[in-house]
Amino acid sequence: MDVDALSPTQKEALAQLQAVMDGGDAxxxxSVLESVDWDIQRAANLIFENGIPPTKPRSPSPPTQIEEFEIDDSSQGLLGNPRGGREFRRVRPSSSPGARPLRAVLAVLxxxxxLLTSVLRFVFRLLRIPFPQFAPFTWSSLQYRPLGPGAGADARALDPxxxxxxxxxxxxxxxGAVCVGRARARRAETKVGNASMASGADVAGPSGLTSRAGTYGEEDAGEGVTKFLPxxxxxxxxxxxxxxxxxxxIGCVVLVSExxxxxxxxxxYVNTLTDPTLLKLIQDNDITVWGGDIRDREAWSAAQKLQATTYPFIAFMALQQRRVVGSGSSASPTLTVLSRHQGPSIPSTSAPTAAQTLITHLTEQLFPRVTPFLAKVRSQAAEREHERQLRAEQDRAFEESRxxxxxxxxxxxxxxxxxxQEERRRAEAETRAREEARAQEVARRAWEAHRMEWRKYLRRGLVMREPRxxxxxxxxxxxxxxxxxDGRRAVRFFGESDTLSALYAYVDSMFVPKEVPEKADPQTPPADGAPGEAGLIKEIEGSDRAPEKWWGFKLWLAYPRKEVVWEAAKRLGDVEVLRGGGQLVVELTADTESAKGKGKQRATDAAAAVEEEDDGYETEE
Known part of the structure; x- marks a missing residue:
């Protein structure tokens, strides 16, 4: 690509990157700058980390910033940059100046x-097979750091x-020191082990390097440990x-380089990190410490972001109000580098990284300036958390109420x-009951009409006249x-040769209304039935009813009470209880059981009344 076709901003970025690379192919x-959208910081990081520029994105997008720092070194005078703010600085190369352009060219080629090696490494990792190194050199030859103890490919492959x-x-x-948390874990493990030995139980004690201790004190001294690390x-x-x-x-970053x-x-020798006063100060103020050697990827990346050029390097950072030129303070705080201390630690009273220097800086400058603001931020965070819990509780209460x-x-x-459903079932049951009652009523009326026709026919065709x-x-x-x-009384004379059907036909004719004259009685049986008693017998058998149900009544001798059962073609003279005549009570059988009971009671009363009275007739001998 022609350099003259670049914009002034791009030309300036190219000049900065070439200065970092000590010249090199333009x-x-x-190509490296285009792959990172002309971000000089990211381009330098790629060259010094692994020399492999990422694939250029299809659509331009703003660079992703992992975190944003403001550097506040007004009281330290360590930046020496009149423009201030965050700016990329050249890092002193650890190898010859002509090696870096060669590495960049090799990285592109x-x-x-x-890419193929990355895919194979991923497959080998899934199969849990160590990835072999076939080349006489590894990718570490293109890295930013020199070879040394712990600087091999295996060490770089470790996670952060x-x-x-x-x-x-x-x-x-x-x-020769031990972290405070690890020392406390050892003491707790020893106590648990002693208690286990005393009780005879196998109890595993806590393990140590990740344990976080409380405030450092004299009780931590012991177990053969005389020095402690944060x-x-x-x-x-x-x-x-x-x-x-x-x-x-408050965060404290410790970076070293062998x-x-x-x-x-x-x-x-100086033992800055193991100084008891500094350690107690760190523990009492709950300062979080992070450190590393710049030969490791994470520490080197932190050194680039913190613009560290001399080691040992110690930086303190914390949340501070964002300062925007000409617009006042912003409402949202940002993480700011409060101070940087780099260089020798001797003499112990005035060196930049001496323990006494750090103690004086913390107690006289950093804590008075930062602690009130952090307390305010934590208070606001606690208040927001409390409000969030209240809202969550209200939401839970609302959800429970809902x-x-x-x-x-x-x-x-x-x-x-x-x-x-119950009302519908009840209505359906009532409808069915009404329909059934209606059907029964229709059937009853049809049966009554049919029986009335037979009554009228029997009155003409089967009831004989009284003997003269x-x-x-x-x-x-x-x-x-x-x-x-119904209480009516009737007296009738029959001959001994008359049939029992004639008696029943006479009683049946008593249910014909008086307004129906005998002249209107039919001369033939209903439904073209057979005439005479034979037709009557056939009708009773074809009705699927018992004889007493077909007749609808029974005849009982009043005293002694005895039923006169209907039998086809049987003579009255052959009925033992009717020899010489007698008093009969008519009881209906077509009613319900209660009606039967009432009919029986009325029949009993009628029989008693018949016994008491005498109608003046005598039976012929």
Whole structure:
């Protein structure tokens, strides 16, 4: 790409990147800048981290910032940059100046191989197979850091937490000290082990490096430990920054480099990190500490973001009100680098990273300035959390009330549905009952009409006239008195040769209304039935009713009470209870059981009345 076709801003970015690369090919620098949307910071990070520029995004988008810092070194005078603010600085290379352009060119040329290697590494990792190194050199030859102890590919492959834990363990070995949290965990484990031995139980004690201790005190001295280190945050630098911002805590970043001559005395001889006064100050004010060696990826990235150029390096950061030029203070605080201390730690009273210098800075400058604001931020956060809990409690109460209201409404709806179903079933039952009653009434009327036709026919065709005096053709004359269910009385003379059907036909004819004259009686049986008693017998058998149900009544001798059962073609003279005549009571059988009971009671009363009275007739001998 032609350099003359670039805009002034792009030309300036290209010049800065070439200065970082100590010259180099302009086309390679332009390709790297295009891959990161001309962000000089990201381009330099890519070149110094792994030399592999990412694929250029299809649509331009603003660069993603992981965190935003403001650097406040007004009281330290350590930045030396008249323009202020955050700016990329050149990092002193650890190798020859001509090696970096060569690495950038190799990074671009080996991009396909790099992608293939990444895919194979991912597959081997899924299969839990160690990835072999086939080339005489590894990708670490393109990295920013020199080879040294712990700088191999295996060390770089560790995750941020493992890197931090490895560095803290190495720091403990070099200083002969133990982190406060780990020392407390050891003491608790010892106590639990002693208690387990005393009780005979196998109890596992807590484990240690990640444990967070409380305030450091003299009780921590013991168990053969004379020096202590602060509890380091085990995780990535980004997690450390987010934790400080989220919890409104003061953060302390400790960066070292084994290539600097001031680091060994900082860790082993001056013992800045193990100073009891500084350690107590850190513990009492709940300062979160994070550290690392810039040979590790996370520590090197933190060094670039904090613009560290000399080691050992210590920086303090915390939330501060955002300062915008010409617009006053913003309402939202931002994480700000409050001070940076870099360089030697000797002499112990005035060196930038000496314990006494840090103690004086913390007590006289940083704490008075930062603590009130952080307390305010934490108070506001606690208030917001309290309001959130209140809202959550109100939401739960509202949800519970809504649930209960819904349950009540559903219960009422179910009750109404049950009531409606019950009402519907009751209405259906009443409708069926009315229909059945109507059908029964229709059937009853049809049967009554049918029986009335037979009554009228039997009155003409089967009821014989009474025998005349002196007539002997029908045998002896027998007198029979009748008492009807409605209280009427009747006396009738029959001959001994008359059939029992004639007696029943006469009683049946008593139910024909008086307004129906005998002249209107039919001469043939209803429904074209057979004439005479044979037709009557056939009708009773075809009606599927018992004889007493077909007749609708029974005849009982009044005293002694005995039923006169109807039998087809049987002579009256053959009925033992009617020899010589008698008094009969007519009882209906077509009514319900209660009607039967009432009829029986009326029949009993009628029989008693018949016995008491005498109608003046005598039976012929």
């Amino acid at each position: 086309d390679v620098a332009i 080996t991009l396909p191989l790099r 937490r493992a890197q931090a834990e490895r560095w803290v363990r190495a720091l403990e070995e070099e200083t 509890d380091f945050f085990l995780g990535s630098y980004e997690e450390f920054v987010r934790m400080c911002e989220r919890n409104a805590k 290539e600097h001559d001031d680091v060994p005395e900082f860790k082993r 649930r209960k209201d819904k349950e009540r409404i559903e219960a009422r709806q179910q009750e109404e549905q049950r009531a409606q 005096p002196g007539e002997t053709g029908r045998g002896k004359t027998m007198r029979i008195g009748l008492r009807m269910p």
